[in-house]
Amino acid sequence: MFPEQYDVIVVGGGHAGAEAAAAAANMGSKTLLVTMNLQTIGQMSCNPAMGGIAKGQIVREIDALGGYSGIVTDKSAIQFKMLNKSKGPAMWSPRAQSDRMRFAEEWRLALENTPNCDFYQEMVSGLLVENNRVIGVRTSLGLEIRGKAVVLTNGTFLNGLIHIGEKQFGGGRAGERAATGITEQLRDFGFESGRMKTGTPPRVDGRSLDYSAMIPQPGDERPEKFSYLDTPVLQRQRDCHMSHTSAKVHDLLREGFDRSPMFNGRIKSIGPRYCPSIEDKIDRFADKDSHQLFVEPEGWNTVEVYVNGFSTSLPEDVQFKALKSVKGFESVKFFRPGYAIEYDYFPPTQLKHTLETKLVENLYFAGQINGTTGYEEAASQGLMAGINAHLRLNEKDAFILQRDEAYIGVLIDDLITKGTEEPYRMFTSRAEYRTLLRQDNADLRLTPKSFDIGLASKERLKRMEEKERKSDAFVNFFKDTSVLPEAINPILERLDSALVKQSDKMFKVFSRPKVKMEHMLELEPVSGFVEDNDLNREVLEQTEIQVKYSGYIQKEKNNADKLQRLENVKIPENFDYFKLKSLSFEAREKLSAIQPVTIAQAARVSGVNPSDISVLLVYLGR
Template identity: 85%
Template structure:
């Protein structure tokens, strides 16, 4: 059947579980993926897209660390867009529409081709725990499977409850049953648990839509990709479309509010603030007569369409009636109605920065079980849990990313230090060092670390070093080479930029706001340098960002270095804060509960003031 002894067992085959399996196995751990349905590994449960604001940066970080999400996304993409291109590069965020079926298939095939991975389809009912350590799992058939570490990535399946109007039924996803047993066991061990809610819109038949009444949303003219490896660039793309709700649509939806589980008290848990249901939107923003609806194809060949912006748990007849009043949807046919789902999660302050639980050794949580929402957030946690499970099993130092090193570091630090009472979603605004944490330099930041772990391949490291070497030499070229004013001034005039009176180094004029790489390529010697050194688009982009934003980047690095001093001041494990009477009562309570590893982490805990930090520093002899 399968072996009964593993290094790492991963429970759940969603985005977190798939990355956890890949990471642990690629580092050399004998790994078992136990999931309730092997046909839904890497399933896109909600929208058929990866990336977006801050999420795109996370996917690039996962790729730089040797994870699979970027590769799978590129292989199954049907459209690519770089969002926020009109803003500074710290805000640029890649996003891809994907073929839902191909995405899951690519994940399954990649995992099957990964050495050290076994698969088993069944529900895990509980954990095997001995002397405060996890030793394996027990399945619904009563089979015990032993492991040194267990990673739980249960998604929305823990006691999942689906709501459509007045109807409710158990389920972890449409058409799939909920998982039971684990929550009850963990609360018996002393874990706090809570309930969260998320929702999904109707899926409809694209043949029943009138696209001529909608606004076309094409992909980028020159699409990029997520992975730093040789994944395919899109040569053709599928369009998305945009339409809008109206006052009439809102009135029709309001007719069903008394039957809405969200408003009649049947749903008591908190949903995602930044991805609200349509009924929540028209309730909270009553002054708005219209909301955007994005019409997203589910793949290259299927007619199924995802109605982004119309997430709802209203009765199916209300959904149908209201959607038929949306422009372009007058003759719509449903594949399935939208629904809300409630599920168990465990407040993440119960974890260490490695995602290991504080209460049970060698047990890791990743994904929605920690209160996050989104494929990308889940995948990054799975990757880090898989890495740390392997490292701990082998007596090696933990792998933790700081806030100035990666969005993944921001995400995990936010969860562990601040906790979350609503589904947590990553935004660029959550990162204080976002000028350092750009999507274009994720490989430069993280690939060397991953290579040291034994996760990133030598090929990845070589590519990264080549990119760094080429962009450094191109920057030096601009610093050393002078421009010809006669050649440059017509370009500056066309940009309404002040002309130059004498020759100077190219780097000075390149630093001007309106001057781009395309303008510089018109100057003598620049295009020749690019051709001679075979510089690709990635190197040109990296060079331009480093030249134009060097001041901002340097300033942010200095700020990060200053804060790093606090990061280096460690607090002893199981430190007893109750004896420090000079601390405020709230600070003592929060510090005792969260047990921060460093002074820097302690300073980020809500309720811990600067004076409390001073008390800690004095006590630690600083």
Template identity: 85%
Template sequence: MFEKEYDVIVVGGGHAGAEAVAAAANMGSKTLLVTMNLQTIGQMSCNPAMGGIAKGQIVREIDALGGYSGIITDKSAIQFKMLNKSKGPAMWSPRAQNDRMRFAEEWRLALERTPNADFYQEMVSGLLVDDNVVVGVRTSLGIDIRAKAVVLTNGTFLNGLIHIGEKQFGGGRAGEKAATGITEQLTDFGFDSGRMKTGTPPRVDGRSLDYSKMIVQPGDVNPEKFSYLDTQKLKEQRDCHMTHTSALVHDVLREGFDRSPMFNGRIKSIGPRYCPSIEDKINRFADKDAHQIFVEPEGWHTVEVYVNGFSTSLPEDVQYKALKSVVGFENVKFFRPGYAIEYDYFPPTQLKHTLETKLVENLYFAGQINGTTGYEEAASQGLMAGINAHLKINEAAPFVLKRDEAYIGVLIDDLITKGTEEPYRMFTSRAEYRTLLRQDNADLRLTPRSYELGLASKKRLDRMEEKLKNSDKFVEFFRNTSYTPEEMNPILDEVSSASVKQSDKMFKVFSRPKVTMEHMLRLDAVSAFVNDNNLDTEVLEQTEIQVKYSGYIAKEKNNADKLLRLENIKIPDGFDYSKLKSLSYEAREKLEHIRPVTISQASRISGVSPSDISVLLVFLGR
């Protein structure tokens, strides 16, 4: 039935698994995706959206590296928004609403069109391991499939347990059974495991809602897109809507607290802090009389609606009664109730930066198995695991992104250095160098590196180099071209900025906070340059950021370069920390457990103080 031996086997077909398959196969590895249901490849298990604060930057990074998530998001989008436009460009975050069915279909078709990718539908019940090296997987039918590397992307399926009120049943997702066998085997190998929880809201019939009572949430007037390739921008969009809970809704919900698995002890694991259930919200924020509810369509043509902000595991009758009390939901009809799900994960401090496990060679973990939450976080890990699995079996150098290179680098470094005891979600605040890690320049940061790997195409590289050349040329134009007071002062008066008395270079006046590219384009010399060079909106945006934030960018780059020196100081393999009596007991314990590769990584471990780092530097001759 199968190849004698695959290069890479990926277990699980969610966002992490799909990107892992695409990466390994596109780099030349003969790759097999084994999943319990081929109809749910790329399934949006929770909300029908991609991107958001920091998450949008991750999708753009995946795209810049040659992954598929950005392309598929663009092909299935029904609305696009650039969030945080009122703030600086480091905070701008793209987000798209998606057609859930089209998104999964586009993922399936994209993988089927990928050379070197094979598919098999069945549950993987265990791993084949020979002398601490993974050599394949075993399915529930007892079939052994051999491989040089295995990537586990099991999502919420490992011993998944679904809760709705006092009812509970095994499952990895509504309507799908849990995966068993893998956790038990991994703990036998010496892995630590834990339990986490996530939840999802009810899905309802949009025909039963009264949108006239809600606040319309339209997409951007001029919507952008995720992929740096030539995917189409949206020409029409579907509106979302917003409504609110009330004190009445909260009172109804409280009636069911005694039957809530969160409050009666049935759920013992920790859920996502930044995406709490509605019962958790009204319990933790008892002083608030209302919480926002976002009403999100599931696609272009379906009437199914996602009730964002109403995640719950309360009994279905309480869910229904409470939701009927929400403005606009008075006649609501349920498609299915919300639920919570508990599942196994493995603390990610047991991984290397490549996402290979420390205990079993050539075995990689990606996605929620590592304690993360979110499609975007999972997809980025899948991409990196797929890349590194291919590189490892071909005896090539690993591909690791540093914290100043990508949000993906921040994510993975946080996970393996600090670990996580609650579902990890990416935020812009987690990155020290977010001025460098913007959504607009992900291609400039990452496409050259991905092209060197053989993953990003020549077409991607050419587009990136053209954009860089044009934006650099445009920045130089502003540095070298002067304005006259007569043409500039009307613009400055309009934005209440001090007028100028003599000519000067455009770069200087363009750097003022209230002066935008739109204003500068009114100058004849600027509009002529744009038209003569056929510059697109991406180049205009990139140029404006380079002009306005050049000082901040240079300062942050300088800070990153200073810390890079610590990144270059390697800690020898098998280093015996017990020899260093000057280290604090906590530092010694944490360093022994995590085994950092560099001094820089050691400095980011919770409990390792600056004085402990000084001890290490002295011992290493620095």
């Protein structure tokens, strides 16, 4: 049934698995995607949206590297918003509502149109390992499929257990069975595992809702998109809506707390801190008598609606009674109740920065198996695992993104260096260099790197270079061109900004906080330059950021360069920290467990102090 041997076998067809398979195949590896259900490739198991705070930056980075998530999102979007637009550009975060069915369809079609990518539908129940090196997988039917590298992206399926009130049953997702066998085998190899929890809200019939009682949440007037390629821009959009819980709703929910698996001890694992269930919210924030609910359509044509903010594992009758007391939901009809799910994960400190495991060669973990939560976090890990599996098989250098190069670099370094005991979610605050890691410049940061390793296409590189050339030329135009007082002062006066008394460089005037690109375009030389050089909105935005934030950007680059010196100080492999008695005992323990590759990584390990780093530097002759 199968070739003698695949290069890369990817287990799981969610966001991590789909990106891993696409990356490995596009780089030239003969790739097999094995999943329990080929109809759910790229399935949005939870909310029908991509992006958001920091997550939107990750989707842009995936796209810049040559991944598919941004393209698929643009092709299936029903609404687009740029969040945090009132703040600085480091905080701007793109987010799109997607048509759930079209999203999965576009992913399936994208992979089917990817050369080198084969598919097989069955459960993988174990790994084939010889001499601490993975050589393939074994399926539940007993088939052995040989592969030089394996990427595990099992999501919530490893020994998945679904909870609804006092009922519990095995499953990796509603209507789908759990995956068994892999956890037990990995433990036998010496891997440490744990349990995590996540949850999802009820899905309801939009025809039963009274939208006139809710607050409309429209998309942007001038919607943007995720991909840097020529994907479609939304011409029409669907509104989301907002409603609120109330003290009455909370009281009705509390009536079911004695039957809640969260409170009666049935669920022992930890759920996502920043996406808690509704019962967790009203328990932890007892002083609040109202919480926001976002009512999100599941697509263009379906009536199914996602009730964002009402994630719950309470009994279905309690869910129904409480939701009926929410404004606009008085006549609500359920498609299905919310539920919680517990699943196995493997603490990611057991991985290298390539996402290869330390214990078994050529075995990679990506996504929720590493303790993360979120489509975007999973997709980015899948992409990096697929890339590095291909590079290792071809005896090429590993592809590792640093913390000042990408949010993906921050995410993976946090996981490998610090580990996580609760579902990890990316935030802009986790990045030290977020002024450098903006959503607008992901292509400038990452496309050349991806092109060099053979993933990003020539077309991507050409588009990026054109954007860079045009924005650099426009910045230089502002630096080189002066503006007369009589031309700029009427604009400054209107903006209540200090007038200029003599001719001044446009760059200096444009740097003022109140002066925006739209104001500079009122000047004939500027509008003429834009027209003559055919500058699009993307170039105008990039230029404005480069002008207005040049000082901050340069300062952050300098700080990153200083830290890079420590990234260049390598620690010998399998270094014996216990022989350095000057290190604190905690440092010796933590560093021995994690085995950091560089001094900079060692400095980020929890429990390692500056004095410990000094000891290491002295020992290493620095």
